[in-house]
Amino acid sequence: xxxxxxxxxxxxxxxxxxxxxxxxxxxxxxxxxxxxxxxxxxxxxxxxxxxxxxxxxxxxxxxxxxxxxxxxxxxxxxxxxxxxxxxxxxxxxxxxxxxxxxxxxxxxxxxxxxxxxxxxxxxxxxxxxxxxxxxxxxxxxxxxxxxxxxxxxxxxxxxxxxxxxxxxxxxxxxxxxxxxxxxxxxxxxxx
Amino acid sequence: xxxxxxxxxxxxxxxxxxxxxxxxxxxxxxxxxxxxxxxxxxxxxxxxxxxxxxxxxxxxxxxxxxxxxxxxxxxxxxxxxxxxxxxxxxxxxxxxxxxxxxxxxxxxxxxxxxxxxxxxxxxxxxxxxxxxxxxxxxxxxxxxxxxxxxxxxxxxxxxxxxxxxxxxxxxxxxxxxxxxxxxxxxxxxxxxxxxxxxxxxxxxxxxxxxxxxxxxxxxxxxxxxxxxxxxxxxxxxxxxxxxxxxxxxxxxxxxxxxxxxxxxxxxxxxxxxxxxxxxxxxx
Numbered sequence: 001x002x003x004x005x006x007x008x009x010x011x012x013x014x015x016x017x018x019x020x021x022x023x024x025x026x027x028x029x030x031x032x033x034x035x036x037x038x039x040x041x042x043x044x045x046x047x048x049x050x051x052x053x054x055x056x057x058x059x060x061x062x063x064x065x066x067x068x069x070x071x072x073x074x075x076x077x078x079x080x081x082x083x084x085x086x087x088x089x090x091x092x093x094x095x096x097x098x099x100x101x102x103x104x105x106x107x108x109x110x111x112x113x114x115x116x117x118x119x120x121x122x123x124x125x126x127x128x129x130x131x132x133x134x135x136x137x138x139x140x141x142x143x144x145x146x147x148x149x150x151x152x153x154x155x156x157x158x159x160x161x162x163x164x165x166x167x168x169x170x171x172x173x174x175x176x177x178x179x180x181x182x183x184x185x186x187x188x189x190x191x
Numbered sequence: 192x193x194x195x196x197x198x199x200x201x202x203x204x205x206x207x208x209x210x211x212x213x214x215x216x217x218x219x220x221x222x223x224x225x226x227x228x229x230x231x232x233x234x235x236x237x238x239x240x241x242x243x244x245x246x247x248x249x250x251x252x253x254x255x256x257x258x259x260x261x262x263x264x265x266x267x268x269x270x271x272x273x274x275x276x277x278x279x280x281x282x283x284x285x286x287x288x289x290x291x292x293x294x295x296x297x298x299x300x301x302x303x304x305x306x307x308x309x310x311x312x313x314x315x316x317x318x319x320x321x322x323x324x325x326x327x328x329x330x331x332x333x334x335x336x337x338x339x340x341x342x343x344x345x346x347x348x349x350x351x352x353x354x355x356x357x358x359x360x361x362x363x364x365x366x367x368x369x370x371x372x373x374x375x376x377x378x379x380x381x382x383x384x385x386x387x388x389x390x391x392x393x394x395x396x397x398x399x400x401x402x403x404x405x406x407x408x409x410x411x412x413x414x415x416x417x418x419x420x421x422x423x424x425x426x427x428x429x430x431x432x433x434x435x436x437x438x439x440x441x442x443x444x445x446x447x448x449x450x451x452x453x454x455x456x457x458x459x460x461x462x463x464x465x466x467x468x469x470x471x472x473x474x
Binding site for chain 1: 198201202204205206209211236237239240241243244245246247248249250251252253254255256257258260262263
């Protein structure tokens with residue numbers, strides 16, 4: 001079955017059809033949740049909640065970009081979680097941080113440690129961004145969506161998307177300067 | 192690191208990296224980049240940020256997120272399209288109900304105002320006489336002959352023609368009318384009965400005029416008055432405000448208040464209905 005047929009079947013209550021869509025999109029949904037929340041365990045919870053919410057609301061989905069629709073649900077859930085954090089901050093002692101596992105080819109322990117450091121640096125700089133700029137930067141530079149798709153996911157005008165991405169990159173440039181030694185040589189000289 | 196680039200240049204450079212600039216802006220920016228070293232440096236830095244983020248490792252989901260039947264059972268599947276139409280239907284019904292209740296209130300308000308006028312007018316004459324049926328009147332009280340143009344008009348208010356003769360109600364508020372303002376709050380049974388016939392109850396104050404209209408020999412009959420008593424009009428209501436301005440003003444005050452209240456209520460209802468319909472049917 002193609003995606004449209006799967007969506008129709010899921011709209012009729014077919015759980016196995018919906019689960020095929022989950023299998024297709026769970027990597028993207030989880031990565032977005034991780035980049036927005038910055039913690040693997042919370043990202044997993046948000047991903048699960050996003051798919052449950054998507055199944056519950058799939059009747060309201062209309063023709064278009066199903067992946068974008070899923071990411072929009074995910075981003076909104078993550079925003080809710082971030083706001084909850086602000087109201088009820090938790091320390092790392094309360095909830096142990098989950099380690100992220102990276103998609104990679106076979107690599108030695110040294111390379112793996114370096115990648116983990118690089119990831120922490122990127123995530124630290126992303127966490128310092130305002131939420132709307134963070135989402136725009138993640139969707140554009142990490143997930144590879146174009147401006148039009150980002151406008152759909154974020155429900156923002158194209159001009160707004162353009163501005164958010166530019167501001168996010170500018171702030172990331174300033175932040176990443178502190179971690180120059182972690183980056184490959186070609187990036188260090190350019191920052 | 193270069194000095195901070197201004198926002199518009201920053202946006203242009205960022206969009207340029209994503210190949211998202213219109214061709215004319217792109218050409219202009221490329222011209223500038225040839226001569227502006229700071230802009231070139233800013234472009235290189237933004238490109239480095241973009242490359243670093245693109246090199247960020249993808250995270251492996253820690254588990255499979257496919258849903259189980261148990262998870263789905265806990266959350267009932269909603270069919271928003273159906274729910275939306277159900278809500279719209281209920282909303283439309285609610286709006287109609289509000290409208291119906293509003294109209295009922297308006298009618299009630301108007302009737303109350305009209306019956307208040309009736310009480311005031313009724314108090315100027317004996318109630319029992321005022322509502323005597325036409326066919327019970329003595330034949331001698333009916334006009335012997337009527338001009339053809341006035342006959343139809345005169346037939347409608349015959350009851351009041353007959354009543355008016357012995358009473359001779361003045362055109363201007365008489366002492367009895369003035370006294371009527373002080374009538375008791377609760378009407379007598381006869382007056383209460385009169386309220387049920389609000390159309391008839393308001394008319395006794397018009398009796399002199401109506402009587403004059405039906406009696407062509409009466410002096411002081413104005414053409415205006417005759418024209419207003421038309422066979423096609425609901426005769427009991429039409430002359431009420433035309434025949435005797437002084438009496439109308441006195442007894443009509445509660446009616447004007449009632450009309451204002453009714454108009455206000457009606458306007459409020461329209462606003463509420465409009466808001467409900469806009470909410471239900473955004474387009």
